[in-house]
Amino acid sequence: MPEPVLGILTLYLNDAKQLEEKSVYRRMIIEGSRIGLDVFVFTPADVNPGKELIHAMVYDPGSGKWSRKWRPFPNMIYDRCRIQRNARFQQLLKFRSRYNHLTFLNRPLRNKWTVHQTFSQKSRFRQHMPETLLYQSSADLHRMLKFSPVVYVKPINGTGGRGILRIERQRDGKQLFDIQGRRQNRQIIAPRKVSLTRLESIVRQWCLGGRFLVQQGIPLRLPSGRYHDYRMLVQKNGQGVWELTGMAGRVGAARSVTSNLHGGGHAVRAEVLLKEWLGSEEKATKAMKTAEKLGLEGAAFLEDSFGALCELALDLAINREGKIYVLEVNPKPAREVFARTGDSATYRKAMLRPLEYAMWVYKNKNTPSPVKTTDE
Known part of the structure; x- marks a missing residue:
């Protein structure tokens, strides 16, 4: 009986055909071979639609070398493609449309605004969502500044902290605002004070050419002056059930x-940072248990809303009282946060789980896993 085949779908970073996560894919191929799963990597540009073949990137654990081989379409596809603004991304959209009938472990999640609106439909999740508006004019900025002394302006599809502006109203009664941020190229914008009129002009310019959100800021400044949050990874396991991988x-x-x-x-271990932030181990443990329940129920609800998913990263803000807010949801999460904390067991589990889930999908004749819905 032939081994089941998993194709990891990704995008080249540039015309030199470089891949962002090649070392991760190498490890996944090695882990896959250990559990009887044949794994290769490909992009939409590697597909020959006429012959229904893929000029795949394959890795040989024995020789430690990558090579190219023509392969038939895999039994399952694990989509790792992140949004890009170029022709490569347009190729991806065509591929997804043309081969929509194939078995994908994960379907694309919608933009931040749609995800926020979807979560906000249910009181279970609404209480954990920061106040958020779709920026259309200065009136939206004014509304949020009246509600919250700190406001973030962020792109509707941005990743990696790019294109984010932080605005803080001064407490001295004057109409002055502290602004700082990161441009799309991740360049830091140093803090400066501006008037309301100047602020409106800056935000208008900032939001040109794209869609942006204005969002309530949660107090997350550590005593060191640095900002922090928490990355929680939930994944389907080898029985097709959502499980917390790590935080x-x-x-x-x-x-x-x-x-x-x-x-x-x-990166810092969550229990260490939370204990420091909340003041006790007991409060930290309670917050982590609440976060886990929220993450698992949230993943099931989003899958019910948008289609098949196999993993999600939730970026969480936790205030001094231990209240949890969902800042963002990422359907194509990186795993290195666990490697950076020195938690090699969780890092390995984060790579292994999608492979174990793929085996489960294959053995269950590609039937989607049971989806749990959350009551209002």
Whole structure:
């Protein structure tokens, strides 16, 4: 009986055909071979639609070398493609449309605004969502500044902390605002004070050419002055059931308004950072249990709303009282946060789980896993 085949679908970063997560894919191929799963990597540009063949990237664990081989379409596809603004992404959209009948472990999740609106339909999740508006004019900025002294402006589809502006109203009664942020190229914008009129102009310029959200800021500044949040990874296991894989704290770089690792941040074990933040081990444990329940129920609800998913990362803000807010949901999560905390067991589990889930899907004749819905 032939081994089941999993194709990891990704996108090249540039015309030189470089891949962002090649070392991760190499490890997944090695782990796959150990459990009887044949894994290869491909992009939409590697597909020959006439012959229904793929010029796949294959890795040989024995020789330690990558090579190219023509392969038939796999039994299952694990989509790792993140949004890009180029022709490569347009190729991806055509591929997804043409081969929509194939078995995908995960379907694309919608943008941040749609996910926020979907979560907000249910009181179970609404209480964990920061107040958020789709920016259309300065009136939306005014509304949020009246509601919250700190506001974030962020792109509707952005990743990695790019294009985020933090605004804080001064307490001295004057109409002055502190602003700082990160441009699309991750360059840090140093803090400065501006008037309301100037702020309106800056935000208008910031939001040109794209769609942006204005969102309530949650107090997340550590005593060191750096901002932090928590990355929680939930994945389907080898029985097709949602399970918590791990949770880690992220502390941003100096002068950064975000905690992203690619922006110079560093990772800390969640229990360590939470104990420091909330003041006791008991409060930290309680917050982590609440976060786990929220993550598992949230993943099931989003799958029910948008289609098959196999993993999600939830970026969480936890305030001083232990209240949890869902800042973002990422359907194509990186795993390195666990490697950076030194938690190699969780890092390995994060790579192994999609493979074990793929085996479950194959053995169950590609039937989707049972979806749990959440009551209002």
